Amino acid sequence: MSNMPEAQSSAARSNQDHLLGRKLRDGEYLVQRVLGHGGMGKVYLAMHTSLEMPFALKQARADQPLPESVIAELDLALQGGEHPQRSIPGQSQERSFPATGGVHTDRFLREALLLTRLQHSAIPTLYDYFFEDGFWYLVMDYIPGPTFSHYLRSNAPLPPLEALNYAIQICDVLDYLHRQSPSIIFRDLKPSNLILTPDGALMLVDFGIARYFKAGQVNDTMDLGSPGYASPEQYQGEGQTDGRSDLFSLGIILHEMLTGKRPSSMTNGALNELPISPSMAGLITLATRPEPDQRFQSAHTFYLALERIYSIEEQLAYQRHIEATSNALNNTSSKDQPSTEQNELEAVPDPDAAELVESVPAPVVQPVNNTIALRLTLPIMPVLSLNLEQRQQTRDALQQARRERLKEESLEIQMASVDESLKRRSLVLLSQTSHSQAIKKPEMPPAEPQQEPPAQHKLPGLLKVCFIFTLIVCLLLASLFSYIHITHRAIPVISRGPSPSPTSAHTWSGTWQPLPSPPSTEADNTAIYVQSGGRFYVYMSGGYRGTQAAPQYDRNLYRYDILTARWEQVGIKSLPGMLNNSVAEDEHGQLFFTTGYSTDAYKVIPLLTLYQPETDHMRKITPPAGIAFGFATAMLADQQGHLYLTEGYQKAGDPSIEAGTGWYRYDIATRTWHTLAPLPVGLGYTTLANDANGDILLLGGATDAGQTHQSGRVYRYNITHNQWQQEPLTLPHPLSGSASCAIDSDHLLVIGGYDASSKQGSHETWLINMRTQRWTQLDSFPKGGTVLGAVACDGRGHAYLMRGASDPKHPTADFWLLTVQEG
Numbered sequence: 001m002s003n004m005p006e007a008q009s010s011a012a013r014s015n016q017d018h019l020l021g022r023k024l025r026d027g028e029y030l031v032q033r034v035l036g037h038g039g040m041g042k043v044y045l046a047m048h049t050s051l052e053m054p055f056a057l058k059q060a061r062a063d064q065p066l067p068e069s070v071i072a073e074l075d076l077a078l079q080g081g082e083h084p085q086r087s088i089p090g091q092s093q094e095r096s097f098p099a100t101g102g103v104h105t106d107r108f109l110r111e112a113l114l115l116t117r118l119q120h121s122a123i124p125t126l127y128d129y130f131f132e133d134g135f136w137y138l139v140m141d142y143i144p145g146p147t148f149s150h151y152l153r154s155n156a157p158l159p160p161l162e163a164l165n166y167a168i169q170i171c172d173v174l175d176y177l178h179r180q181s182p183s184i185i186f187r188d189l190k191p192s193n194l195i196l197t198p199d200g201a202l203m204l205v206d207f208g209i210a211r212y213f214k215a216g217q218v219n220d221t222m223d224l225g226s227p228g229y230a231s232p233e234q235y236q237g238e239g240q241t242d243g244r245s246d247l248f249s250l251g252i253i254l255h256e257m258l259t260g261k262r263p264s265s266m267t268n269g270a271l272n273e274l275p276i277s278p279s280m281a282g283l284i285t286l287a288t289r290p291e292p293d294q295r296f297q298s299a300h301t302f303y304l305a306l307e308r309i310y311s312i313e314e315q316l317a318y319q320r321h322i323e324a325t326s327n328a329l330n331n332t333s334s335k336d337q338p339s340t341e342q343n344e345l346e347a348v349p350d351p352d353a354a355e356l357v358e359s360v361p362a363p364v365v366q367p368v369n370n371t372i373a374l375r376l377t378l379p380i381m382p383v384l385s386l387n388l389e390q391r392q393q394t395r396d397a398l399q400q401a402r403r404e405r406l407k408e409e410s411l412e413i414q415m416a417s418v419d420e421s422l423k424r425r426s427l428v429l430l431s432q433t434s435h436s437q438a439i440k441k442p443e444m445p446p447a448e449p450q451q452e453p454p455a456q457h458k459l460p461g462l463l464k465v466c467f468i469f470t471l472i473v474c475l476l477l478a479s480l481f482s483y484i485h486i487t488h489r490a491i492p493v494i495s496r497g498p499s500p501s502p503t504s505a506h507t508w509s510g511t512w513q514p515l516p517s518p519p520s521t522e523a524d525n526t527a528i529y530v531q532s533g534g535r536f537y538v539y540m541s542g543g544y545r546g547t548q549a550a551p552q553y554d555r556n557l558y559r560y561d562i563l564t565a566r567w568e569q570v571g572i573k574s575l576p577g578m579l580n581n582s583v584a585e586d587e588h589g590q591l592f593f594t595t596g597y598s599t600d601a602y603k604v605i606p607l608l609t610l611y612q613p614e615t616d617h618m619r620k621i622t623p624p625a626g627i628a629f630g631f632a633t634a635m636l637a638d639q640q641g642h643l644y645l646t647e648g649y650q651k652a653g654d655p656s657i658e659a660g661t662g663w664y665r666y667d668i669a670t671r672t673w674h675t676l677a678p679l680p681v682g683l684g685y686t687t688l689a690n691d692a693n694g695d696i697l698l699l700g701g702a703t704d705a706g707q708t709h710q711s712g713r714v715y716r717y718n719i720t721h722n723q724w725q726q727e728p729l730t731l732p733h734p735l736s737g738s739a740s741c742a743i744d745s746d747h748l749l750v751i752g753g754y755d756a757s758s759k760q761g762s763h764e765t766w767l768i769n770m771r772t773q774r775w776t777q778l779d780s781f782p783k784g785g786t787v788l789g790a791v792a793c794d795g796r797g798h799a800y801l802m803r804g805a806s807d808p809k810h811p812t813a814d815f816w817l818l819t820v821q822e823g
């Protein structure tokens with residue numbers, strides 16, 4: 001008896017080896033080789049015979065039939081192209097996986113459903129699934145490259161920047177999973193579930209034990225993850241796993257990348273003995289604490305910490321390089337050396353650089369060079385070989401190929417009635433069940449390679465029925481979706497009531513300095529700091545120029561070159577006329593402008609304009625109906641592909657109009673819009689800022705467009721839970737219409753604003769420490785009040801203020817630099 005499983009598995013193995021060179025799915029896929037073995041079965045490389053494209057076929061024993069609901073969802077998602085069931089962050093949906101009683105089928109359907117519901121560049125796309133010869137198959141992207149465990153075995157320890165680069169990539173995809181609603185917990189994060197592509201991108205495979213987080217559930221009900229990587233709460237079965245368990249595993253992988261080993265004991269002392277920087281050791285300690293409450297609480301916070309350490313390590317590496325270069329130059333100055341700078345660099349014997357170059361991963365296509373300076377150009381987020389657009393094209397091509405095949409076959413097969421087809425479908429399910437039961441018996445002879453199971457002949461007819469069935473389900477889902485959308489309500493705001501915020505002594509100071517004026521007077525416009533092509537600019541959109549005979553508007557885009565202290569006009573096409581708008585820059589250096597009040601259409605328009613400084617390319621982005629942001633909106637780019645926007649005011653020219661409570665997110669890569677939990681109070685002329693925990697703060701603003709009812713409150717938006725909450729922190733006094741930007745990663749600068757009592761601009765300048773939540777008042781703007789101005793921070797203590805006006809009707813061309821220093 002004890003040999004039975006062994007006998008079964010070897011019988012099954014020899015059976016599956018026959019798959020090599022065989023065609024599956026009615027001749028659609030030609031199996032070429034085995035890519036990997038897993039708990040579920042083998043993963044094969046197969047060539048699509050008509051498209052001549054490689055795919056990965058992941059196999060699982062069909063130990064039970066698939067439930068109808070699963071077939072319906074998969075068929076709908078895979079044939080329709082649209083994903084009505086896809087998880088939409090911010091929209092809570094009841095999610096679970098039906099249990100079939102078959103371990104393999106349960107894993108298969110879990111992975112299949114999750115892959116159809118997810119869309120991220122680091123997650124393979126599922127294109128199809130099918131049943132053949134007692135096995136289910138998932139058809140997904142073939143990811144070329146070694147598993148990350150294989151890569152680490154031959155390359156670890158990795159240089160810190162390379163390790164951080166990978167950790168940032170993993171953290172990004174975890175953040176995406178955890179932000180689904182409900183959160184998806186991967187639960188089996190380990191190097192063998194990551195594949196390193198030739199361009200250095202890590203892809204996450206194996207969603208077989210991933211699950212949805214269930215609020216209120218005490219324990220996980222299945223699967224323990226992998227020893228060595230699973231968190232204590234997961235491995236010891238203590239409590240339900242949540243996103244923090246995945247972050248624990250990432251901490252372990254980071255440790256392994258840097259040291260070549262997994263940590264055996266998690267003490268600070270042990271980590272400090274390792275050849276890694278103290279900040280990196282601190283990061284790993286924090287990530288791998290046994291108590292979930294004492295670790296990073298969200299992937300976003302972990303991500304921000306990784307980015308911070310990345311820039312520290314970058315500076316350390318650069319310093320080492322400079323030191324090594326100058327030592328080498330000193331040592332060699334007496335010798336005969338080639339005269340060009342290039343040759344001098346090539347001749348530098350840089351031990352660090354040599355070590356780094358040797359450890360450049362073989363599969364990573366990077367410009368390999370023997371200077372550390374070039375090694376530093378390793379991008380944080382490499383270009384992915386499988387971008388989402390390409391995958392959509394692949395999906396379309398597969399569907400087209402399938403349609404053509406079905407068309408040919410439909411000449412031979414009479415279309416059955418819906419009733420007949422449904423009967424046939426249940427027969428197919430029955431035949432699948434009996435077949436899968438048959439393969440459990442060791443004495444069952446292996447299927448002949450070319451023999452097709454009867455169920456396969458019925459599949460085209462079945463697909464037609466599926467199509468009709470799918471259409472019905474589609475209509476039902478569409479109405480369910482609009483119902484969810486319409487009835488989507490805010491999660492209640494938990495108000496702790498305002499209390500005075502601490503202000504701190506003058507530990508910071510600010511120095512003001514006038515700079516060359518822009519070409520025209522401006523107010524109600526925007527400014528943003530941009531680093532592009534090795535130069536540093538302040539980009540400024542035109543706004544309100546003032547009144548001569550009639551109101552004057554400026555539709556131009558300008559930039560101020562910080563090094564040459566010159567202004568110039570940029571942009572091939574002029575911007576749409578925009579007033580009282582906002583701007584944000586994403587992690588790729590793309591600028592997004594809201595239109596606010598359009599001086600072309602003379603009305604409020606919900607429109608975004610995307611501008612790419614590198615290419616001078618401009619594109620308009622129109623949100624769908626229901627996403628209605630107006631003027632005096634605030635916008636924030638979270639540097640992870642998302643823009644967050646407040647609604648602002650919908651009608652211009654009426655000071656009594658109240659701001660809306662709309663709160664929206666635009667996902668830049670997928671071009672999708674989401675309505676989030678509404679603001680606790682409708683506010684315009686407000687300020688948005690990232691806080692130290694990875695949440696978003698909303699500071700001040702006015703409920704009315706005339707800014708007479710100003711707020712001194714601060715609200716926190718919890719990204720993970722799509723929830724607003726009032727903070728104990730308040731502003732030094734109610735404030736709206738200020739110019740603000742992040743002076744560094746911890747401090748937000750707030751300049752001027754509307755002083756409702758004097759009906760003038762305020763000249764106050766404040767700094768808030770986002771960690772301690774303390775305000776510091778800096779020297780006021782020296783030239784009087786500033787309202788409806790715009791400020792751009794370089795993130796290193798400098799702020800460039802376009803003053804706007806003191807009297808909102810009379811804009812100025814005042815442009816000033818504020819340098820903020822500690823002490």
Ligand SMILES: Nc1ncnc2c1ncn2[C@@H]1O[C@H](COP(=O)(O)OP(=O)(O)OP(=O)(O)O)[C@@H](O)[C@H]1O
Nearest residue numbers: 035036037038039040041043056141142143205206
């Ligand atoms: N899409 C893919 N492209 C290329 N290779 C893949 C792909 N998916 C899986 N593999 C290879 O197959 C191996 C097993 O895959 P996977 O981990 O998904 O299987 P599994 O049966 O769920 O395994 P486990 O026992 O780890 O749960 C991977 O380690 C990888 O080498």
